[in-house]
Amino acid sequence: MTLPIAGQTDAGKAAEATVSDVVIRFAGDSGDGMQLTGTQFTNTSALIGNDLSTLPDFPAEIRAPAGTLPGVSAFQVRIADHDIHTPGDAPDVLVAMNPAALKANLRDLRDNGVIIVNTDEFTPRNLKRAGYESNPLEDDSLNAFRLYRVALTTMTRRALEESELDVRSKDRCKNFLALGMIYWLFSRPLEPTIDWLRVKFRRRPEIAEANVKVMKAGWNFCDITDAFQVRYDVEPAKLEPGTYRSIHGNSALAIGLVAASRRSGLPLFLGAYPITPASDVLHELATYKHFGVTTYQAEDEIAAVCAAIGASFGGNLGVSCSSGPGIALKAEGINLAVMVELPLVICDIQRGGPSTGLPTKTEQADLLQVMFGRNNESPVPVIAASSPANCFDTALEAVRMATAYMTPVILLSDGYIANGAEPWRIPQVEELPYLRVDFHQNAEGFMPYMRDEQTLARPWAIPGTPGLEHRIGGLEKEDVTGNVNYEPENHDHMVRLRAEKVARIVNDIPDLEVEGPQSGKLLVLGWGSTLGAITGAVNQARADGLTVSRAHLWHINPFPRNLGDVLDRFERVLVPEMNLGQLALLLRARYLKDIETYSKVEGKPFTRDEILHRIEQMTGESNQR
Amino acid sequence: MNTTEAPPLTRKDFQSDQEVRWCPGCGDYAILSAVQQVFPELGIPREKFVIVSGIGCSSRFPYYMNTYGFHSIHGRAPAVATGIKMTRPDLDVWVVTGDGDALSIGGNHLIHTLRRNVNLKILLFNNRVYGLTKGQYSPTSELGKRTKSTPHGSVDFPFNPLNIAIGAGATFVARSVDIFMPHLKAVLKRAAEHKGSAFVEVMQNCNIYNDKAFAALTDKTGRQQNGLYLEHGKPLVFGDNKDKGLRFTGTDFEVIELGNGKSEDDCLVWDEEHANPSLAFQMASISTGDGLGDFPVPLGVLRAVDAPTYDAGVIDQIDELTTARPQTLDQLIHGTDTWTVDAGGNVHRGAN
Numbered sequence: 013m014t015l016p017i018a019g020q021t022d023a024g025k026a027a028e029a030t031v032s033d034v035v036i037r038f039a040g041d042s043g044d045g046m047q048l049t050g051t052q053f054t055n056t057s058a059l060i061g062n063d064l065s066t067l068p069d070f071p072a073e074i075r076a077p078a079g080t081l082p083g084v085s086a087f088q089v090r091i092a093d094h095d096i097h098t099p100g101d102a103p104d105v106l107v108a109m110n111p112a113a114l115k116a117n118l119r120d121l122r123d124n125g126v127i128i129v130n131t132d133e134f135t136p137r138n139l140k141r142a143g144y145e146s147n148p149l150e151d152d153s154l155n156a157f158r159l160y161r162v163a164l165t166t167m168t169r170r171a172l173e174e175s176e177l178d179v180r181s182k183d184r185c186k187n188f189l190a191l192g193m194i195y196w197l198f199s200r201p202l203e204p205t206i207d208w209l210r211v212k213f214r215r216r217p218e219i220a221e222a223n224v225k226v227m228k229a230g231w232n233f234c235d236i237t238d239a240f241q242v243r244y245d246v247e248p249a250k251l252e253p254g255t256y257r258s259i260h261g262n263s264a265l266a267i268g269l270v271a272a273s274r275r276s277g278l279p280l281f282l283g284a285y286p287i288t289p290a291s292d293v294l295h296e297l298a299t300y301k302h303f304g305v306t307t308y309q310a311e312d313e314i315a316a317v318c319a320a321i322g323a324s325f326g327g328n329l330g331v332s333c334s335s336g337p338g339i340a341l342k343a344e345g346i347n348l349a350v351m352v353e354l355p356l357v358i359c360d361i362q363r364g365g366p367s368t369g370l371p372t373k374t375e376q377a378d379l380l381q382v383m384f385g386r387n388n389e390s391p392v393p394v395i396a397a398s399s400p401a402n403c404f405d406t407a408l409e410a411v412r413m414a415t416a417y418m419t420p421v422i423l424l425s426d427g428y429i430a431n432g433a434e435p436w437r438i439p440q441v442e443e444l445p446y447l448r449v450d451f452h453q454n455a456e457g458f459m460p461y462m463r464d465e466q467t468l469a470r471p472w473a474i475p476g477t478p479g480l481e482h483r484i485g486g487l488e489k490e491d492v493t494g495n496v497n498y499e500p501e502n503h504d505h506m507v508r509l510r511a512e513k514v515a516r517i518v519n520d521i522p523d524l525e526v527e528g529p530q531s532g533k534l535l536v537l538g539w540g541s542t543l544g545a546i547t548g549a550v551n552q553a554r555a556d557g558l559t560v561s562r563a564h565l566w567h568i569n570p571f572p573r574n575l576g577d578v579l580d581r582f583e584r585v586l587v588p589e590m591n592l593g594q595l596a597l598l599l600r601a602r603y604l605k606d607i608e609t610y611s612k613v614e615g616k617p618f619t620r621d622e623i624l625h626r627i628e629q630m631t632g633e634s635n636q637r
Numbered sequence: 638m639n640t641t642e643a644p645p646l647t648r649k650d651f652q653s654d655q656e657v658r659w660c661p662g663c664g665d666y667a668i669l670s671a672v673q674q675v676f677p678e679l680g681i682p683r684e685k686f687v688i689v690s691g692i693g694c695s696s697r698f699p700y701y702m703n704t705y706g707f708h709s710i711h712g713r714a715p716a717v718a719t720g721i722k723m724t725r726p727d728l729d730v731w732v733v734t735g736d737g738d739a740l741s742i743g744g745n746h747l748i749h750t751l752r753r754n755v756n757l758k759i760l761l762f763n764n765r766v767y768g769l770t771k772g773q774y775s776p777t778s779e780l781g782k783r784t785k786s787t788p789h790g791s792v793d794f795p796f797n798p799l800n801i802a803i804g805a806g807a808t809f810v811a812r813s814v815d816i817f818m819p820h821l822k823a824v825l826k827r828a829a830e831h832k833g834s835a836f837v838e839v840m841q842n843c844n845i846y847n848d849k850a851f852a853a854l855t856d857k858t859g860r861q862q863n864g865l866y867l868e869h870g871k872p873l874v875f876g877d878n879k880d881k882g883l884r885f886t887g888t889d890f891e892v893i894e895l896g897n898g899k900s901e902d903d904c905l906v907w908d909e910e911h912a913n914p915s916l917a918f919q920m921a922s923i924s925t926g927d928g929l930g931d932f933p934v935p936l937g938v939l940r941a942v943d944a945p946t947y948d949a950g951v952i953d954q955i956d957e958l959t960t961a962r963p964q965t966l967d968q969l970i971h972g973t974d975t976w977t978v979d980a981g982g983n984v985h986r987g988a989n
Contacts, residue, residue: 059976061984204974204986248984255977255988267970274966281724301955302962303969306723308951311749315716318709318746322689322720325707326728330720348710438975438988441967475705475721475728478684483653483699485708486692495655496700 015104015126017158017242026234026243028199032093034246035100036194038187039086039117040109041078042071045187049107050087051433052191056204058258058435061248062091065544066433067099067617072288072371079133079141084116091198093247097544097551099432101619105197107190109133109164111142118154126158126197128190132165160239164189171229175222185226192230199245202227252437259436261400261429262289265333265359266296268407270303273329275408276415276447280305281323283316283332288371289427290361293333313338317345317358324354325484327451327474329411333359336378337368339422343386346420350390350510352484353461353470355414355421357407358382362426364615373615374427376540377591382422383569383598389507391514393417394569396424398543401436403429406566408445413517415449418469424568426590428617429541455479460494468513470494517570524572528554528561531581534630537607539565539595542588542618549623558631568595571602579605584630586610588623646677653703659694664815664841668762669701671818675825676704681729688731689718691738694769695762695841698733712743715750718757722948729829732759736777737767740796744776751805753947754833760825761798761838762815763926766847779925784846799921802836803914803940809835810917810940812926814855815842820866820936827938833946840926854928863928867920867937872904875933883923883932890923892932909941 016029036053038046047068054066067088076083090100105126108114110133121127134149148154149161168186175182195202206224213220234240259267273280282305284294298307306323310316317332324330332342339360349356362378364370382394393413397406403425414421452458452471460482461470473480482494490497491505526535528550538546543564550562563578565571579585579599586608587596593609600607610626612618651673659665676686686704690696692711699706705728709717714732722730739747739761750757766784767773773786777798781790802810809831813821821839828835840851854863858877865875865883873883874895882904883890893899911917917940923932975988 055974059974059986061976061978248978248982250982251978253978253980253982255971255975257972257975259972270969271966279724281720283720300969302958302964303966304955304959306951306955308720308723310716311745314713315719315746315749318713318716319720319723321709322707322717322722323724324720325717326721326725328720328724344710345713352707438970441965441970475687475725476684478682481684481704483655483702483706483708485690485699485706486710487708 015242015244026238026240028243028245030245030247032246033090033096034105034198034244035088035090035103036105036107037086037088037103037117037120038107038190039084039113040187041113042073042083042085043075043078044085044109045184046085046087046109049187049191050089052205052208053194053200054089054433055208055258056195056200057089057091057246058256059204060200061251062246063094063096063249063251063435064089064091064258064433065096065099066090067428068431070372079110079112079138081112081116081142084113086113086117091246093249095249097548098617098620101621105194107194109187109190111138111144111148114148115142115144121157123156124158126160127154128160128162128193130164130186130190131161132163162193162239167229167233168226171226172222175218175225177218177222181219182222185223188223188227189230192227193234195227196231196234197240197243199243202231251435254437256435256437258433259401260292260431260433261397261403261425262292262361262431263296264401264403264436265397265407265425266293266300268404269297269331269357269411270300270305271404271444272408272411272447273303273305275444276329276411276449278327278329278415278449281308281320281328281330282306283308283310283318283320283323283330285310285313285316285334285338287313287335287338289363289430290333290335290338290359292430293359293361313341314345317342318348320356321345321349321352321354324349324356325352325475327472329357329415330355331357331359333361335361335363336365336381339378339381340385346392347386347388347390348486349420350386350392351486351489353418355418355472357410357414357421357423359423359425361430362424370615372427374541374617375590375613375615376426376542377594377613378424379568379591379594380597382424389511391511392569393419393421393514393517393567394424395421395567396540396565397429398540398564398566400429400432400434404436408447409566412445412447415447416469417467417513417517418472419514424540426541451477452480453477459492460484461489462492466516468509468516515570517567518573521567521570521572523574524563524565524578526561526563526578529559530561532559532561533583534560534627535578535582535585536560536562536623536627537565537585537587539568539589542590545618545620545623546588548620549627552620552624553627553631558627560627560631565595568598576603579603584608586626586630588612588618588626590617646683648673648677650683651676651703653701655700657701658697660845662844663694664764664843665695665698665762667815667818668760668821668839668841669698671821671825672702675822675829678826679729679829685727685729686731687721687728688733689714689721690733691735691743692769693735693738693767694843695733695735696738712738712741713746714738715743715746715757715759719750719753719755722755722757723951726756726948726952730757732757734759734761736761736763736765736775736798740776740798740801748801748805751802751807751834751836754806754808754944756833756946756948758828758835759837761836762841763798763838764841764843764847765850766843768843768846772846779927795925797921797925798838799939800918803918803921806914807836807940808833808942808944809938810921811836811938812838812840812936814840814851814936816855817860817936824937827941831941833944851927854926854934859928863933865933865935867907867909867935867939869907869909869938872901872906874901874904890919890932909938912942914940
């Protein structure tokens with residue numbers, strides 16, 4: 013929404029206006045602390061009770077040359093007094109810490125949007141670095157916006173005149189001056205950030221206090237000058253009663269894995285190798301050793317998955333976490349787990365590719381890799397998380413499938429939901445799925461490849477159990493005995509059996525639910541992180557009077573039992589995907605149904621409006637028919 | 638109390654019901670027999686043994702041992718074994734690998750496992766050739782070797798496995814020979830008793846693709862003439878009648894003839910516990926292992942030092958933190974910053 017320029021006025025004070033929804037983007041150099049600033053604003057807004065959604069956008073380089081376009085790091089946050097699904101299509105407010113940040117982000121800004129710039133950085137040198145021929149603060153190029161010129165660096169130094177910090181350290185506080193201003197502008201309390209600073213820098217209180225001082229200076233600057241004519245507020249969202257926290261996808265995934273470990277009674281073992289954007293799962297689980305979690309930073313991706321398989325053999329919950337390039341390296345290891353039929357969860361936090369690609373950007377193009385990117389017939393269940401909070405439930409469901417069916421399971425997430433945050437209604441522990449696992453104990457009649465009649469799972473017999481000594485491995489096994497066997501009939505039987513075992517998972521997963529009319533002209537079907545944009549678009553289309561239904565896949569292998577029926581009930585099916593049509597390919601092959609792909613492969617998530625326009629176009633077309 | 642002591646384990650207890658499928662005459666049979674003889678002597682219940690292998694002739698080993706076994710994928714056995722040992726310290730985990738498996742495709746896992754000092758026993762059967770893929774040269778094949786993949790002779794410089802292990806920081810490094818049964822058993826036993834990564838190179842004859850690779854060492858005369866049997870605290874003497882020795886000049890080893898005023902006192906006294914690994918490295922370097930050079934082939938324990946193990950370090954941290962930071966799953970899920978929406982839609986900071 014556009015921020016109003018007028019509001020209720022008390023004498024001598026800025027006008028106040030309540031808005032239902034605002035999108036703010038903090039942008040600066042990658043060393044300017046924009047991710048941190050955005051996260052603080054997000055957390056404070058969460059504590060106020062707003063619904064929120066975030067979109068961090070940072071370069072692959074840790075510190076690209078200062079002041080250049082490739083070095084710009086941005087953090088977008090949307091807060092609202094109602095249920096929202098995306099971080100917003102266009103910012104209402106842009107905080108630009110230098111010319112490059114302005115240049116890189118201006119095109120996204122809403123007309124008449126607010127720009128706050130740090131004038132100290134608009135030097136001829138920085139303007140040139142950003143590719144500006146003339147100073148945009150002095151020509152007419154920003155006339156369509158509400159521009160606020162603030163000497164952030166000068167004001168920061170002035171606020172810290174008495175501090176003993178060196179100039180460089182003082183200057184590093186300037187993002188908190190901007191944060192203080194934005195807190196004032198949107199009527200947020202400073203206390204949560206002050207509390208956070210004092211904990212974060214408990215060993216360096218002079219840093220904490222400098223930042224507190226600068227943030228208050230930013231707030232006071234707005235309060236006592238008439239820098240802004242209007243001040244805004246966003247009231248709490250009417251969320252379902254309950255206790256909430258703000259959560260990132262990778263964090264929800266890590267906590268979900270710990271929860272699965274507790275609910276199954278299996279100690280958690282994570283084998284991982286650092287890779288963007290998956291490393292945070294390793295970082296976070298490394299802090300949960302007090303839950304019996306073992307984290308292993310292996311020498312490479314292959315060792316990471318192989319160690320996890322070893323841990324599973326020993327009776328742990330073996331997990332490996334990576335991104336596309338790492339998953340490619342793990343392929344042979346995953347196939348070993350397919351062959352030896354041990355539980356294993358492999359998390360693929362997808363990023364732009366192929367090859368090294370766009371490490372910090374998002375994409376959904378590993379679907380076919382995880383389905384088919386291994387030698388020979390290699391059936392592996394696949395499940396995809398659809399939002400930051402949903403990563404928690406998805407972790408539990410992946411572990412359930414892995415242990416109940418004695419199989420590796422692939423969990424798909426992506427950079428967008430991994431780094432994005434949203435409020436999460438915290439579940440009661442006792443409501444979480446019960447995943448109790450019993451190891452095989454009885455030596456009588458034991459055979460390593462005997463099977464459960466229903467699930468076809470083989471027994472999990474762990475080393476150390478007397479009388480169950482047995483050998484497993486990557487060579488083809490004879491069913492039941494587990495002996496190495498090269499007979500043609502046995503191999504054919506085993507290939508079909510492994511496929512059937514995974515296919516039978518369909519028996520205990522939920523049917524696909526259609527939201528909206530159960531049949532009709534148009535179904536928008538999604539998977540993974542497109543959920544927010546699709547939901548927002550479909551809701552808006554309905555509000556605009558269009559008839560459209562929506563469904564979102566969680567389990568991708570196997571598909572829910574009713575998926576074929578659902579597809580048949582609609583004349584047209586639109587699948588928006590951040591790839592060139594990978595789910596569509598699977599659906600066409602499986603159901604012989606024509607699917608219309610809406611592709612976007614820009615390293616950025618779909619905006620709500622992009623999908624909305626496609627829906628409008630398609631419903632318009634069908635009305636014309 | 639009525640306790641019945643389980644009868645002691647025998648060699649037979651470690652023989653599996655699987656038909657052994659190595660080529661007749663393969664050195665692997667002798668190694669299998671040695672391991673099956675040593676395991677019952679270790680005082681460890683059979684169900685506590687796990688043998689992990691990669692791919693290659695040697696890696697079929699687990700199938701023939703009646704223990705828990707895992708025949709994994711090419712080169713990755715140390716990684717699988719590390720995952721087992723980190724999570725199941727109660728198990729006695731052995732890795733069986735070959736020169737191609739451990740030093741070529743799996744070189745990275747080998748060096749990092751040794752560097753970490755994971756409490757694993759690693760047996761590298763070195764036959765200096767790829768057997769299972771039918772005769773290509775391996776990373777330990779000598780220069781000039783003619784094989785199917787090097788028809789004009791190899792120009793690929795070989796590794797010395799002992800030097801790889803010592804260079805990677807292994808805390809136990811030893812070498813024996815497939816058919817030197819008493820020596821091999823003694824070395825295996827020493828490896829079993831070592832706390833930390835124990836690396837044992839077993840020189841093994843492949844009578845199909847690389848027959849007599851170690852003949853100069855293993856034939857009747859070679860055993861004494863060309864074998865240097867290292868013993869901790871003993872001078873380095875060798876030869877038919879112990880008539881030769883190794884002197885350390887300060888920079889190099891040199892062979893000396895004993896007698897004529899030179900005695901054992903002139904020879905270096907072997908110290909496998911020497912803190913600096915450079916001496917063991919230099920010892921490993923005197924011979925490529927085939928017994929054809931000017932120097933004898935060092936056999937036995939080159940290095941055995943005490944050091945903390947990685948697996949114990951990992952487990953100690955977990956144990957310590959589990960006691961020091963009790964937290965419920967509920968607390969973990971809540972995190973530090975929560976807010977509560979009550980039935981009336983009012984929002985306040987904190988839980989309930």
